[in-house]
Amino acid sequence: xxxxxxxxxxxxxxxxxxxxxxxxxxxxxxxxxxxxxxxxxxxxxxxxxxxxxxxxxxxxxxxxxxxxxxxxxxxxxxxxxxxxxxxxxxxxxxxxxxxxxxxxxxxxxxxxxxxxxxxxxxxxxxxxxxxxxxxxxxxxxxxxxxxxxxxxxxxxxxxxxxxxxxxxxxxxxxxxxxxxxxxxxxxxxxxxxxxxxxxxxxxxxxxxxxxxxxxxxxxxxxxxxxxxxxxxxxxxxxxxxxxxxxxxxxxxxxxxxxxxxxxxxxxxxxxxxxxxxxxxxxxxxxxxxxxxxxxxxxxxxxxxxxxxxxxxxxxxxxxxxxxxxxxxxxxxxxxxxxxxxxxxxxxxxxxxxxxxxxxxxxxxxxxxxxxxxxxxxxxxxxxxxxxxxxxxxxxxxxxxxxxxxxxxxxxxxxxxxxxxxxx
Amino acid sequence: xxxxxxxxxxxxxxxxxxxxxxxxxxxxxxxxxxxxxxxxxxxxxxxxxxxxxxxxxxxxxxxxxxxxxxxxxxxxxxxxxxxxxxxxxxxxxxxxxxxxxxxxxxxxxxxxxxxxxxxxxxxxxxxxxxxxxxxxxxxxxxxxxxxxxxxxxxxxxxxxxxxxxxxxxxxxxxxxxxxxxxxxxxxxxxxxxxxxxxxxxxxxxxxxxxxxxxxxxxxxxxxxxxxxxxxxxxxxxxxxxxxxxxxxxxxxxxxxxxxxxxxxxxxxxxxxxxxxxxxxxxxxxxxxxxxxxxxxxxxxxxxxxxxxxxxxxxxxxxxxxxxxxxxxxxxxxxxxxxxxxxxxxxxxxxxxxxxxxxxxxxxxxxxxxxxxxxxxxxxxxxxxxxxxxxxxxxxxxxxxxxxxxxxxxxxxxxxxxxxxxxx
Numbered sequence: 001x002x003x004x005x006x007x008x009x010x011x012x013x014x015x016x017x018x019x020x021x022x023x024x025x026x027x028x029x030x031x032x033x034x035x036x037x038x039x040x041x042x043x044x045x046x047x048x049x050x051x052x053x054x055x056x057x058x059x060x061x062x063x064x065x066x067x068x069x070x071x072x073x074x075x076x077x078x079x080x081x082x083x084x085x086x087x088x089x090x091x092x093x094x095x096x097x098x099x100x101x102x103x104x105x106x107x108x109x110x111x112x113x114x115x116x117x118x119x120x121x122x123x124x125x126x127x128x129x130x131x132x133x134x135x136x137x138x139x140x141x142x143x144x145x146x147x148x149x150x151x152x153x154x155x156x157x158x159x160x161x162x163x164x165x166x167x168x169x170x171x172x173x174x175x176x177x178x179x180x181x182x183x184x185x186x187x188x189x190x191x192x193x194x195x196x197x198x199x200x201x202x203x204x205x206x207x208x209x210x211x212x213x214x215x216x217x218x219x220x221x222x223x224x225x226x227x228x229x230x231x232x233x234x235x236x237x238x239x240x241x242x243x244x245x246x247x248x249x250x251x252x253x254x255x256x257x258x259x260x261x262x263x264x265x266x267x268x269x270x271x272x273x274x275x276x277x278x279x280x281x282x283x284x285x286x287x288x289x290x291x292x293x294x295x296x297x298x299x300x301x302x303x304x305x306x307x308x309x310x311x312x313x314x315x316x317x318x319x320x321x322x323x324x325x326x327x328x329x330x331x332x333x334x335x336x337x338x339x340x341x342x343x344x345x346x347x348x349x350x351x352x353x354x355x356x357x358x359x360x361x362x363x364x365x366x367x368x369x370x371x372x373x374x375x376x377x378x379x380x381x382x383x384x385x386x387x388x389x390x391x392x393x394x395x396x397x398x399x400x401x402x403x404x405x406x407x408x409x410x411x412x413x414x415x416x417x418x419x420x421x422x423x
Numbered sequence: 424x425x426x427x428x429x430x431x432x433x434x435x436x437x438x439x440x441x442x443x444x445x446x447x448x449x450x451x452x453x454x455x456x457x458x459x460x461x462x463x464x465x466x467x468x469x470x471x472x473x474x475x476x477x478x479x480x481x482x483x484x485x486x487x488x489x490x491x492x493x494x495x496x497x498x499x500x501x502x503x504x505x506x507x508x509x510x511x512x513x514x515x516x517x518x519x520x521x522x523x524x525x526x527x528x529x530x531x532x533x534x535x536x537x538x539x540x541x542x543x544x545x546x547x548x549x550x551x552x553x554x555x556x557x558x559x560x561x562x563x564x565x566x567x568x569x570x571x572x573x574x575x576x577x578x579x580x581x582x583x584x585x586x587x588x589x590x591x592x593x594x595x596x597x598x599x600x601x602x603x604x605x606x607x608x609x610x611x612x613x614x615x616x617x618x619x620x621x622x623x624x625x626x627x628x629x630x631x632x633x634x635x636x637x638x639x640x641x642x643x644x645x646x647x648x649x650x651x652x653x654x655x656x657x658x659x660x661x662x663x664x665x666x667x668x669x670x671x672x673x674x675x676x677x678x679x680x681x682x683x684x685x686x687x688x689x690x691x692x693x694x695x696x697x698x699x700x701x702x703x704x705x706x707x708x709x710x711x712x713x714x715x716x717x718x719x720x721x722x723x724x725x726x727x728x729x730x731x732x733x734x735x736x737x738x739x740x741x742x743x744x745x746x747x748x749x750x751x752x753x754x755x756x757x758x759x760x761x762x763x764x765x766x767x768x769x770x771x772x773x774x775x776x777x778x779x780x781x782x783x784x785x786x787x788x789x790x791x792x793x794x795x796x797x798x799x800x801x802x803x804x805x806x807x808x809x810x811x812x813x814x815x816x817x818x819x820x821x822x823x824x825x826x827x828x829x830x831x832x833x834x835x836x837x838x839x840x841x842x843x844x845x846x
Contacts, residue, residue, distance in 0.1 A: 071771065072767065072770040072771045073769075073770040073771070073774075073775075073776070073778060074766050074767060074769070074770030074778040074794070075770075075778075101763070103763065103767075104763060104766060104778075104791065104794050104795055104796065105795060105796070106779065106793070106794065106795040138761075138763060139761075139762075139763025139764070139766070139767060140762060140763040140766075140791065140795070140796040141796065142796075248767060249763075249766075249767050249770060326749070338561075338562075339562075339563060340524070340526065340527060340561060340562020340563040340672075341562070343497050343527055343562070343563075343672075344495065344497055344526075344562060344671060344672050346496075346497070347495040347496040347497030347498075347672060348494065348495045348496070351496075352496075353496070355496060355497040355498075355527075356529065368527065368563065370529070371497070371527050371529065372527055372528060372529040372563070373527065373528070373563040373564065373565070412835050
């Protein structure tokens with residue numbers, strides 16, 4: 001069963017439909033790995049002093065751009081502004097701050113987000129409409145603009161082609177490690193690079209979360225194709241992770257494509273589009289897994305695979321619900337091979353399946369067959385549960401569809417981190 | 424705002440539509456408070472020795488009956504059996520065991536559930552089809568029938584009109600206190616009693632949970648009216664509580680009506696029906712609140728009220744989602760007045776509302792107005808959050824609909840209890 005393989009992160013991904021192998025390799029760096037992108041950061045003491053809390057990302061050339069935003073009805077001001085600015089499919093810069101979400105701040109919040117875009121635009125000499133804004137942190141606090149505006153200018157002054165690593169640090173909140181990745185692939189004889197950075201780590205759930213991800217590429221691609229590819233990639237990655245079921249007001253994934261790779265322009269279909277889309281999906285899955293692994297208080301990555309479902313929807317629903325179940329997550333934290341909670345969560349997920357046909361595996365140990373308990377090896381199950389990556393597989397034995405969802409265990413530290421976040 | 428009143432549990436409930444006052448009072452006892460009902464218990468060492476883990480409930484006269492069952496696609500054997508036995512709208516007895524859920528046990532599970540009904544039927548001299556069965560405990564373990572069948576006979580031998588209290592204890596799993604209640608009301612000059620017992624306390628979520636509730640009444644009522652009233656009451660009570668978002672395989676609420684009160688028979692509409700339904704709802708809300716308050720690891724009851732929504736659906740969705748948010752629950756545990764998480768959860772609930780019109784209250788302290796922060800009194804908010812019942816109110820200012828949902832905080836102990844439940 002391929003889901004059981006201990007996949008290395010740099011393993012090549014197989015195109016699901018065509019089984020087309022993509023020639024692709026992971027390379028160092030993140031958001032400044034692609035040609036033409038610079039990043040700069042600053043310490044603006046937004047929540048507390050002494051840490052980088054502003055990042056500016058800049059494309060030295062005009063770029064097509066696309067974004068995917070939170071489905072939450074309550075959208076933070078920077079989300080509303082970035083949606084507006086992305087309407088025409090181009091962007092040159094992104095301004096990000098951590099420490100304050102600029103959500104639920106009314107008209108003032110929108111004015112502040114606009115001022116942030118304006119400060120970067122003025123420094124960089126580009127139209128304000130070409131600047132996206134993202135914020136993460138506490139909700140319902142006024143933005144300390146007297147610190148933020150000078151911070152944006154300071155970050156712009158530091159823009160550099162090696163600024164990606166510090167930028168990945170500046171956007172962190174309760175994340176315990178920075179998340180960045182870059183891949184390189186060949187498209188018609190040209191080398192294309194895609195890079196990105198992301199942050200979690202509470203409120204992570206399907207349809208995004210306080211999850212920010214910024215991607216860049218030097219590919220030549222139409223705005224339409226870029227948007228399609230991004231939507232596909234997010235569906236397979238960030239929308240398949242869950243930490244605690246909360247979808248935030250501020251989530252956003254954006255991508256800018258500057259075109260310095262000089263490949264033949266990627267349109268909305270064809271082999272080049274598919275290659276690009278798969279590479280983008282690969283990097284998004286990598287970043288999403290890192291976000292899940294770094295969920296608040298998490299001690300391990302939980303990967304839930306649903307095999308042989310009768311529809312894509314059923315596979316996705318069941319995988320996401322199992323990986324999001326508090327009872328499953330607590331059992332994984334406690335290394336308790338309680339597969340009953342797994343089938344129970346699948347049962348209330350809304351997915352169609354026959355409970356009397358389901359097989360369940362912990363790693364490669366089959367613990368239930370046709371919905372009934374097996375006399376499985378408890379010691380081996382314990383060994384598997386002690387790993388820092390626990391794979392639970394449900395085989396519905398009903399059709400050809402498969403889905404994977406990522407989450408994390410539920411630990412004492414999750415409660416600790418979230419019981420008093422504001423102070 | 425009436426939701427802010429510190430309602431006493433025995434306060435009279437106001438009929439929502441007619442504002443009709445019901446003459447009703449709480450009385451001592453639970454499931455044997457109504458005339459004609461007996462309960463007996465036994466210690467069968469199902470999970471561990473030394474505790475009552477079997478309860479039998481018996482109507483000395485033929486009774487109409489109704490039930491509501493888990494929406495989980497994976498239904499435990501006793502649920503399947505009880506659904507079958509309730510099809511004709513009558514029942515005389517209920518057999519309940521704790522310590523094993525008899526879920527995911529395949530054909531054997533169904534045979535075991537049938538044998539449990541059979542053992543009680545034989546002892547009591549009633550048809551097997553008149554016996555309902557309920558189980559709660561670990562999933563996927565074979566039932567220790569060699570202990571259970573003698574246990575059922577022992578419980579039958581102990582049947583008594585004062586057996587309700589011990590029965591409420593016998594059905595507990597991780598519950599920290601037994602949950603029972605009884606009310607008395609006048610119907611056309613006759614005194615009718617309704618009593619019940621319930622157990623939680625993990626996996627509590629809308630559409631039931633490992634939540635069992637058994638109700639009895641001496642009212643004369645048709646099977647159809649009984650079912651309608653029960654569905655209504657469950658919708659307002661057990662389907663509005665949440666502990667951890669997991670809906671179990673075993674949930675069940677049942678009611679038997681023996682008719683010894685000799686009131687004029689209650690049909691599916693009319694004033695008597697409404698009075699009975701409101702009294703039943705009252706007792707179900709009382710038991711549901713107790714279940715929420717006793718959620719695994721809970722230190723306090725969380726009550727979320729949504730006022731002035733534009734539809735019932737919106738009010739219910741928002742109330743349930745806020746009370747089920749891990750981030751809200753952790754903030755309540757930590758006494759952190761983080762109202763941003765409240766509006767955020769409402770925002771992803773799927774409820775329609777205008778984020779820029781919402782007011783939010785902690786107790787009677789308004790913390791947000793029109794979706795924006797207020798300079799509220801943090802000390803007073805802290806005081807409110809320290810209570811053992813915390814009320815959060817969202818005023819959508821959009822329409823006439825209201826809903827209340829109950830949950831609990833998320834504590835270290837929730838993780839502890841669930842990290843290693845099986846052992």
